[in-house]
Amino acid sequence: MSSSSITAVDQGRDLGRKIQPGPILLLGAPGVGKGTQAKELVKLWGIPQISTGDLLRANVAQGTQLGRVAKEIMGRGELVPDSLVNEMVAVRLLEPDTVRGYILDGFPRTLGQAHWLDGRLATQVESLPVVAVSIQVNYNQLLRRITGRRNCPVCQTIYNVYMNPPKKDGFCDVEGAALVQRADDTEEVFKERMRAYAALTAPVVDHYREQGRFAEVDGDRPIAAIAAGIVAAVERLRG
Ligand code: AP5
Numbered sequence: 001m002s003s004s005s006i007t008a009v010d011q012g013r014d015l016g017r018k019i020q021p022g023p024i025l026l027l028g029a030p031g032v033g034k035g036t037q038a039k040e041l042v043k044l045w046g047i048p049q050i051s052t053g054d055l056l057r058a059n060v061a062q063g064t065q066l067g068r069v070a071k072e073i074m075g076r077g078e079l080v081p082d083s084l085v086n087e088m089v090a091v092r093l094l095e096p097d098t099v100r101g102y103i104l105d106g107f108p109r110t111l112g113q114a115h116w117l118d119g120r121l122a123t124q125v126e127s128l129p130v131v132a133v134s135i136q137v138n139y140n141q142l143l144r145r146i147t148g149r150r151n152c153p154v155c156q157t158i159y160n161v162y163m164n165p166p167k168k169d170g171f172c173d174v175e176g177a178a179l180v181q182r183a184d185d186t187e188e189v190f191k192e193r194m195r196a197y198a199a200l201t202a203p204v205v206d207h208y209r210e211q212g213r214f215a216e217v218d219g220d221r222p223i224a225a226i227a228a229g230i231v232a233a234v235e236r237l238r239g
């Protein structure tokens with residue numbers, strides 16, 4: 001890492017200490033780095049990452065009724081119905097760790113979900129308004145990120161065999177556990193996820209852009225530099 005990027009991260013960390021984060025939305029196409037960035041912000045701000053993809057995969061793994069419905073839909077790269085996802089998020093937002101703020105990773109993903117969230121927050125007078133950050137990466141880079149991604153099943157650290165490999169091939173640096181690949185991380189399913197993103201989620205980005213507390217960041221940079229950019233944007237939008 002260059003000394004200039006270390007400076008950018010340090011500046012981001014200084015900024016990050018000053019603000020109350022409140023609700024933050026990380027928006028962006030499949031593989032853009034929402035989960036990777038959410039984990040950086042968790043370390044910085046101590047607020048939880050709420051990834052609807054991770055929550056749905058946990059339901060699939062546990063064989064819940066929601067998981068049984070979601071499994072087929074996720075396997076095709078389509079979106080799980082709003083009513084099911086909204087209910088899952090509603091339950092998670094009742095947890096006490098969300099009081100100072102939270103990072104919604106991969107939600108809202110349709111205008112229906114966005115309107116549901118906006119309505120919910122409007123009834124909570126003590127809540128700060130949402131800040132939305134859209135991460136951008138080009139298509140070919142996204143495909144490489146998706147097909148190269150591996151996850152630790154124990155600590156959920158995200159790796160990439162091409163761009164962010166573990167020290168020992170196939171094993172987590174932290175846990176030593178054998179890394180796994182998501183069932184939907186194939187080129188075929190990625191294409192369907194991109195179709196769903198363009199049709200249903202791109203309008204959500206426009207919705208939050210129009211609301212004003214919105215920033216776009218270039219996601220084709222080192223992880224720490226992107227995190228510093230997100231922190232700086234949130235600080236500015238909370239000002
Ligand atoms: P979800 O799990 O949310 O998948 P996604 O949106 O397709 O996003 P990903 O998790 O694939 O990517 P990411 O942006 O988190 O990138 P990551 O940080 O891992 O959803 C899965 C499915 O669940 C959906 O298809 C749908 O069926 C369902 N679902 C979920 N939410 C829903 C909702 N709200 N409504 C309805 N259905 C819903 O990074 C990717 C790779 O890139 C990694 O290998 C990483 O190491 C690498 N990387 C990251 N940053 C960098 C960098 N700066 N430089 C180099 N490599 C990098």
Ligand code: MG
Pocket residue numbers: 034035036051053106
């Ligand atoms: Mg993710």
